[in-house]
Amino acid sequence: MRLLIAVYVLSIISISPLPLLPPPTTSPLYNYFILYISPALAYIIATWGIDNLEEKLVKRGLFGLDIGKRGTKREKYKVPEALGVVTGISHVVVLSLTTYLCRTSTPPTLPVLLSSLTSILFMLFLGFTDDVLEWGWTAKLVLPTVSSIPLVAVYDGSTSVVAPRFLHSLFWTPPHQSLTSLSTFLANLGMTVYPGSRVGLIDVSWVYGVYMSLLSIFTSNCINIYAGINGLEVGQSVVISCCILLHNAHEISAGVSSTQQHWFSVMVLLPFLTGSLALLRKNWYPASCFVGDTYCYSAGVVFAVVGIHGHFSKTLLLFFIPQVLNFLLSLPQLLKVVPCPRHRLPRYNKSTGLMEPSEYALPGGGKGTNLTLINAWLKVGGPKGEERLTFELLVLQVAMSAVGMCIRYKGIGRGLIFEDEEL
């Protein structure tokens, strides 16, 4: 409980700079709505919805048993599942109200907001039908791709990237930076390598669209596979949201040219964050509700949306370092190179009351630890209680984001591939 309060306090601290920034528009109503009304409304709707829906979900067969509580008296408690549907509804309701405010805005954010709403609704719908119907892998890959099409169609930012310095010789011939034959070939595919570019600018055109689609698929699924212990799905989303909001606040206060895009990100993320905090209260250890694929998918697509329309889609990945590590670690099991049991979450040890790494059985006998970041953390740090485990992984998320930000701001990443985001 004290750890939960710590998460709440840190979230509030990380959004507190927002009201101090130069406001997004000259309309006080609009500014007030974005900063106060919309997050408050999302929190209220989510809290009210969760209380009302819990019983209904259990009655309709949407519940799960908490595998991490095997051997305790909570073992047989029917935990309502797919509560992410409530935060999802609270988020889209608030964003729908926002569209009305945005209808006459300059520069026009309405198409951008509508395409975001479309993608979020699509994934929310996909997530909920997945909780009920359990889609196959095809649907899980095809539908997010389709849902990202409106995002890509509306994207109006730069499609240029800065090539890393060690690759420059592939595209430009010194000393006058004239183009190589590879560059001419790329031109035939619709891309533009700028002759004489000193930073190494390449307009990758439609490839950027493909990248944005893939980003959307990755963020939707990566939260779903870095999950399984109480509070981790929502907790990591809260941490990522706070980090992105801090990044937005930093960029706005630095007066970058894409200030409007960063405010757009704030507009979408704030109500999502408060809705998630409402859900975290119930999903924190010991969880009285599960969030379901509904939450994981819709959270993932929210991050993709703000990254793409906030024009920081490459920086975005720096907030997903634990998710990327977990994905890479999981690959052998996801690709079935190594046996993959249905559940890979850590095992509760009844005698000690602590969580321990779980194992898979090899066909020829013998065992191996399941390849997830959670199990790896337990292997390194030793068994620990479920609440503490979640909290430590959230601290890891914060630490990794700090490392990411160092890459982004402190020279290592500068001059590599991030320069163009200020174009």
Next chain:
Amino acid sequence: MRLLIAVYVLSIISISPLPLLPPPTTSPLYNYFILYISPALAYIIATWGIDNLEEKLVKRGLFGLDIGKRGTKREKYKVPEALGVVTGISHVVVLSLTTYLCRTSTPPTLPVLLSSLTSILFMLFLGFTDDVLEWGWTAKLVLPTVSSIPLVAVYDGSTSVVAPRFLHSLFWTPPHQSLTSLSTFLANLGMTVYPGSRVGLIDVSWVYGVYMSLLSIFTSNCINIYAGINGLEVGQSVVISCCILLHNAHEISAGVSSTQQHWFSVMVLLPFLTGSLALLRKNWYPASCFVGDTYCYSAGVVFAVVGIHGHFSKTLLLFFIPQVLNFLLSLPQLLKVVPCPRHRLPRYNKSTGLMEPSEYALPGGGKGTNLTLINAWLKVGGPKGEERLTFELLVLQVAMSAVGMCIRYKGIGRGLIFEDEEL
């Protein structure tokens, strides 16, 4: 079966004029996509999805027993429910692909299409969660209202109406058509009564927005309460779609100024129609699937979307005469003035094999016929088989639309409230 084929043939006849019209754009790819690829794709996805999902739905507890088959051997057959989710997905997938084609269109249809997609997805999500969780009446009224906000925010057509002649004296004082005090009062509410207007033009401003929201709520719910026998929900949607498409074709060929808006309506309706035809094949008597609230809500909002963004939102209601009649007839039971049993669909008479009007029990003893158009039709026309009953009601739908079109085009409605739609 022969009756189903008749519905298919009539549908194909009613869309056949579309390729003969002056094409919507100068891009052959775009025109070809709208007229051929998108409807074909929707049909294929829907057919494939229905076949794959049927078993899954039954396994997950989403099935119903066909009350209209009581006493037959089909009585205990578990009919998969909520198959509307498949046509819904096929529709939104096709529309998502369309957004990519529209991204550079002039005049910009992208925001209009995105707001439509948002509303359709919202209602699809609401419908499916309703099938699974059974929302209360509050949610059924509040959520469609919220889902209509993006539509209203993007609406760029006229908000003026022509006042019926017998009301003119309320707003204008003869002989010089100067304004009355009521008109001055309306001006304070943000509306504009045009002084000296001979046709009687009033700009109702935000009231038109409210009307559009209410229209969206009405169309979403009216199909849901005019239902209960095999094939009626999908059948009426097919008939209404065909009538609207004929209306669009007529307006485009007449060269009205809102040609672009009518093509937009065609773009949204064609894939919906073909998806629905795919579903009708399985939902026709004897039904091997039910469509669920998912279908009824999403169909309703599709009609609201094309009516609003096609700029014929008042004409639209002329295609809903049976639904309006059924709604008015149902009011005493919906408002609980008269007892309302859970199901009001007609009763199957085992001995004759025909459908008969169903009845409700009065608290003090005695009975009354349930107040629906289906029961009224059986009262007037005598008992009949379920398939024939559906077909007759569809013919009624066609006949009533014809009457509506006479009102619209043949002088009765001209000069009343429809004139402004060509403004």
